[in-house]
Amino acid sequence: MACELNFGWTATIGEVVIGATKADGGTRRLSYRIGGGTTLPFMEDQAGSPSPLIALEICDYLPFWSPIAKNYCGDMTNSVSEWAKAADGTYGADLIRLYLTSTRQRNFSDIASLGKVVEDVLLASSLPLIIEGSNEPKIDSEVFQKCGEVAQGERLLLGTAEAGKYRSIAAAALAYNHSIIAQSPIDINLAKQLNILLKEIGVQRDHIVIDPYTGALGYGFEYSYSAMERIRFSALKGDSDLAMPMICSAPDSLTIKEVREAEPAVQDEMAIQWEFYTCLAAAAAGAEIVCVRHPGTIPLLRKAFADMKKPGAAAEVR
Amino acid sequence: MLTVTFLPSYRKIDVERGITILDAAQRAGLSMNVVCGGQGKCGKCIVYIQSGRVEFDRQKYGRFFTETELQKGACLACEATVQGDLHVVIPESTLIQEQKILVEGLEQAIDFRPSVRKYYVELQPPSLADPSPDLSRLLWGIQKSGGPVAEKMYAPLEVLREIPYILRHSDWKVTGTISLVPGGYRLIDLQENDTSKRIYGAGVDLGSTTIVVYLWDLVTGKVVSVASNYNKQISCGEDILARVNFARKNGLVKLQALAAESINQALTTASNAAEIDREDIYEVVVAGNTVMTHMLLGIDPAYMIAEPYVPVVRRALSVAAPRLGITCNPNGGVFLFPAVSDFIGGDIIADILACGMSERDEISLLVDIGTNFEVVLGNKEWMFSCAGAAGPALEGGEVLFGMRANPGAIEKITIDPVTLDPKYSTINGIKPRGICGSGLIDLLAELLIACVIDRTGRINMEINHPRIRKNAHFPEYVIAWAKETEIGKDIVITENDIKNLIMSKASVHAACVTLMKEAGVTRHDISTIYFAGAFGNFLDKKNATIIGLIPEIGIDQIKNIGNGAVVGANIALINRRERKTLDSIAYRMAYIELNAENSFMDEYTGSTFLPHTDLALFPRVQSLLESCRVKRE
Numbered sequence: 010m011a012c013e014l015n016f017g018w019t020a021t022i023g024e025v026v027i028g029a030t031k032a033d034g035g036t037r038r039l040s041y042r043i044g045g046g047t048t049l050p051f052m053e054d055q056a057g058s059p060s061p062l063i064a065l066e067i068c069d070y071l072p073f074w075s076p077i078a079k080n081y082c083g084d085m086t087n088s089v090s091e092w093a094k095a096a097d098g099t100y101g102a103d104l105i106r107l108y109l110t111s112t113r114q115r116n117f118s119d120i121a122s123l124g125k126v127v128e129d130v131l132l133a134s135s136l137p138l139i140i141e142g143s144n145e146p147k148i149d150s151e152v153f154q155k156c157g158e159v160a161q162g163e164r165l166l167l168g169t170a171e172a173g174k175y176r177s178i179a180a181a182a183l184a185y186n187h188s189i190i191a192q193s194p195i196d197i198n199l200a201k202q203l204n205i206l207l208k209e210i211g212v213q214r215d216h217i218v219i220d221p222y223t224g225a226l227g228y229g230f231e232y233s234y235s236a237m238e239r240i241r242f243s244a245l246k247g248d249s250d251l252a253m254p255m256i257c258s259a260p261d262s263l264t265i266k267e268v269r270e271a272e273p274a275v276q277d278e279m280a281i282q283w284e285f286y287t288c289l290a291a292a293a294a295g296a297e298i299v300c301v302r303h304p305g306t307i308p309l310l311r312k313a314f315a316d317m318k319k320p321g322a323a324a325e326v327r
Numbered sequence: 328m329l330t331v332t333f334l335p336s337y338r339k340i341d342v343e344r345g346i347t348i349l350d351a352a353q354r355a356g357l358s359m360n361v362v363c364g365g366q367g368k369c370g371k372c373i374v375y376i377q378s379g380r381v382e383f384d385r386q387k388y389g390r391f392f393t394e395t396e397l398q399k400g401a402c403l404a405c406e407a408t409v410q411g412d413l414h415v416v417i418p419e420s421t422l423i424q425e426q427k428i429l430v431e432g433l434e435q436a437i438d439f440r441p442s443v444r445k446y447y448v449e450l451q452p453p454s455l456a457d458p459s460p461d462l463s464r465l466l467w468g469i470q471k472s473g474g475p476v477a478e479k480m481y482a483p484l485e486v487l488r489e490i491p492y493i494l495r496h497s498d499w500k501v502t503g504t505i506s507l508v509p510g511g512y513r514l515i516d517l518q519e520n521d522t523s524k525r526i527y528g529a530g531v532d533l534g535s536t537t538i539v540v541y542l543w544d545l546v547t548g549k550v551v552s553v554a555s556n557y558n559k560q561i562s563c564g565e566d567i568l569a570r571v572n573f574a575r576k577n578g579l580v581k582l583q584a585l586a587a588e589s590i591n592q593a594l595t596t597a598s599n600a601a602e603i604d605r606e607d608i609y610e611v612v613v614a615g616n617t618v619m620t621h622m623l624l625g626i627d628p629a630y631m632i633a634e635p636y637v638p639v640v641r642r643a644l645s646v647a648a649p650r651l652g653i654t655c656n657p658n659g660g661v662f663l664f665p666a667v668s669d670f671i672g673g674d675i676i677a678d679i680l681a682c683g684m685s686e687r688d689e690i691s692l693l694v695d696i697g698t699n700f701e702v703v704l705g706n707k708e709w710m711f712s713c714a715g716a717a718g719p720a721l722e723g724g725e726v727l728f729g730m731r732a733n734p735g736a737i738e739k740i741t742i743d744p745v746t747l748d749p750k751y752s753t754i755n756g757i758k759p760r761g762i763c764g765s766g767l768i769d770l771l772a773e774l775l776i777a778c779v780i781d782r783t784g785r786i787n788m789e790i791n792h793p794r795i796r797k798n799a800h801f802p803e804y805v806i807a808w809a810k811e812t813e814i815g816k817d818i819v820i821t822e823n824d825i826k827n828l829i830m831s832k833a834s835v836h837a838a839c840v841t842l843m844k845e846a847g848v849t850r851h852d853i854s855t856i857y858f859a860g861a862f863g864n865f866l867d868k869k870n871a872t873i874i875g876l877i878p879e880i881g882i883d884q885i886k887n888i889g890n891g892a893v894v895g896a897n898i899a900l901i902n903r904r905e906r907k908t909l910d911s912i913a914y915r916m917a918y919i920e921l922n923a924e925n926s927f928m929d930e931y932t933g934s935t936f937l938p939h940t941d942l943a944l945f946p947r948v949q950s951l952l953e954s955c956r957v958k959r960e
Contacts, residue, residue: 198932
């Protein structure tokens with residue numbers, strides 16, 4: 010499109026650094042500075058407009074994971090190190106998002122084992138790392154402390170803070186200089202409220218990534234989209250409490266009826282397409298990081314992002 | 328028949344098996360605290376079975392009781408049914424008690440021009456030389472003693488029938504009572520001899536909870552007494568909706584009678600206090616919400632509570648008192664305030680009259696908070712109004728230890744930001760039994776300032792303090808230890824209570840903002856915010872701003888008009904010109920249906936934060952909170 014779009018936006022999205030290289034005191038081979046945009050994605054000229062990053066989601070305990078992703082990856086999923094290595098090498102992800110699903114077992118208390126898992130993943134891959142802690146308030150604090158401590162200096166992105174539970178994750182992030190995913194249920198006001206709460210207990214703006222909560226395409230994604238759009242518009246108009254990068258993950262994409270009940274022969278393709286279009290839409294709404302569980306989605310997204318950045322090419326995306 | 332004996336009053340009532348204890352109590356004339364209208368939802372109607380058999384599901388309602396209460400035979404009066412002769416103890420907290428009611432006079436100077444007046448005349452008896460009819464003779468006499476022009480006065484048939492006898496029996500010395508009515512002046516009463524000093528009128532606030540009556544001497548223009556009592560309709564349901572439902576089940580006649588009885592009781596109390604005869608009350612002016620007004624008129628309110636929410640009548644009405652069962656002078660009239668819609672009733676028109684906002688150039692915001700709230704924004708040229716459900720939290724409902732503004736309610740609280748210990752005062756200074764609305768607002772603001780709660784109202788459980796703890800379900804803060812209280816239980820506020828309060832305050836604030844956006848004004852354009860209703864008068868203005876109940880403007884720009892309904896009724900009683908403006912106020916006011924406003928939900932979510940998600944709307948509160956936080960760190 011050749012038309013000049015001017016919305017009168019004056020503000021810039023804040024930047025968040027994920028991953029620390031040796032020079033910055035970590036062990037990652039690269040580090041990302043996300044955010045910094047001054048308009049919507051795929052609208053600027055190529056210069057200064059990085060593509061959204063793609064994170065592959067993996068986990069340390071399989072019973073709570075999508076069988077489609079598990080079957081596709083095969084035996085490697087039994088070793089979180091192997092899986093992380095493949096995410097970096099074979100699958101070509103930009104980031105690894107590690108879910109500590111083992112904490113969801115009943116009466117889980119082996120906090121030490123989590124430290125080991127995090128260490129293994131850090132050793133197996135030198136990509137910057139996102140870690141999802143437990144969903145259990147009782148052990149939350151210990152889990153985040155452990156992850157924060159083991160990965161001190163690595164500039165992790167820790168997830169997920171919500172309005173009802175943000176103190177323990179913030180404490181770990183503050184203590185070990187990591188960043189935080191702040192998730193609110195598809196609402197601009199609630200997103201802003203959580204950012205203010207985090208700010209008030211000392212978390213700096215450049216350590217927060219907004220998760221607007223993403224439903225799979227056809228399963229509420231349109232709400233996420235409009236919430237994201239409003240968040241981004243407000244930020245660009247100067248609301249600094251919303252001027253953070255966004256992360257989107259729609260794991261439902263692999264469990265919805267259409268994918269779950271697809272013919273075995275086309276199930277993988279169905280899963281990939283669903284994830285692909287969900288993530289593509291999320292990227293168009295402004296997400297700086299999109300997360301996938303099916304490795305097959307990654308190359309499609311990468312190509313689409315590259316194509317969309319070519320002037321006039323947006324309409325041609327498959 | 329079974330006999331139920333209520334203790335401690337030993338009131339007895341014979342009832343059939345299977346009726347609820349609540350019904351039995353109502354039949355025995357005992358008014359109980361039934362916030363939910365007897366649906367087993369509020370847990371406020373706790374009674375103790377001393378002896379006898381009841382049917383009651385303790386499992387289902389167990390959450391309302393402590394272990395000790397259960398051992399003492401506690402049950403909910405609305406859910407327990409009588410299965411044998413019973414002795415039931417009704418604890419004081421369950422009975423409806425004397426409430427703190429606003430009774431204050433007028434602050435503004437209103438011209439004294441009542442619409443009923445008495446004229447004493449001494450007439451020349453007729454003769455062959457002057458054979459004019461009795462009526463002409465009387466009306467001429469009244470005109471000569473300063474009354475209206477004779478041709479503009481008329482007498483109804485009932486009075487005409489009496490005229491010849493009264494004139495002759497009194498030796499042509501009579502007192503006529505003239506009332507201004509839409510068609511002219513009406514001779515509503517004729518009495519023998521000089522009774523011209525005995526003419527009174529009443530301004531009435533017909534509230535869904537309380538009735539307030541001001542009795543005025545219409546000769547001197549002074550208030551002679553004030554009385555108030557509960558609306559007896561409470562026995563048919565605590566809230567309006569419950570009563571409308573009661574009306575639908577053939578209860579309208581009873582509700583009409585109870586409304587009239589409630590007014591009569593207040594009139595009687597006021598008359599007795601002033602030592603006057605109720606027959607000398609010639610006019611009663613009633614301001615009530617639309618549903619209450621319909622019920623007093625005996626008009627079915629059922630079509631107001633469902634879409635498209637249509638009232639039967641909204642204009643001002645004058646009705647002969649006996650037709651409504653109001654016991655004043657039998658020829659006396661009742662004037663009822665007009666309404667804007669089913670939700671903006673005569674009480675709000677009365678508020679507007681009381682604060683005078685419809686006569687000024689400056690823009691004012693009027694907020695009347697009860698279980699429902701009404702908000703009016705405007706000036707002499709335009710007005711917008713809206714109404715919504717605030718939920719009962721601000722009045723003490725849906726809050727574990729919430730209560731109405733009765734004796735023993737904690738009404739003011741401060742919390743020491745260092746020790747986190749509270750200081751509180753209660754109504755009547757007795758040991759605390761619960762917290763009322765003004766106390767809850769204080770509590771919310773103080774907990775926020777002390778950083779015990781965050782801006783979403785969640786209690787910071789990382790604070791190690793005996794007052795901050797977790798009960799079976801929610802974190803809570805202890806305001807008063809059991810030993811300090813009247814009820815022998817720790818009085819606490821739970822995170823859930825706080826959530827309910829925030830939802831209530833958010834709906835009020837969102838309504839204010841919705842009207843402001845509709846009118847295109849900002850908080851800087853508002854010259855005055857008026858709080859109406861009993862709730863407003865005891866409210867700490869600063870704390871109300873801190874929690875974001877209302878838009879932030881200067882504290883000295885916030886005014887309490889107290890019971891605006893009765894003030895407005897009084898104004899309409901003593902000044903007939905003001906009364907004439909009422910219909911035009913009602914008709915020119917636009918009503919905004921919040922349900923139909925797309926932006927309302929958004930404003931609401933934005934308001935569910937202390938004070939608000941958009942901190943720029945509350946710059947002073949924001950800097951106050953920041954300085955508090957710095958001090959704490």
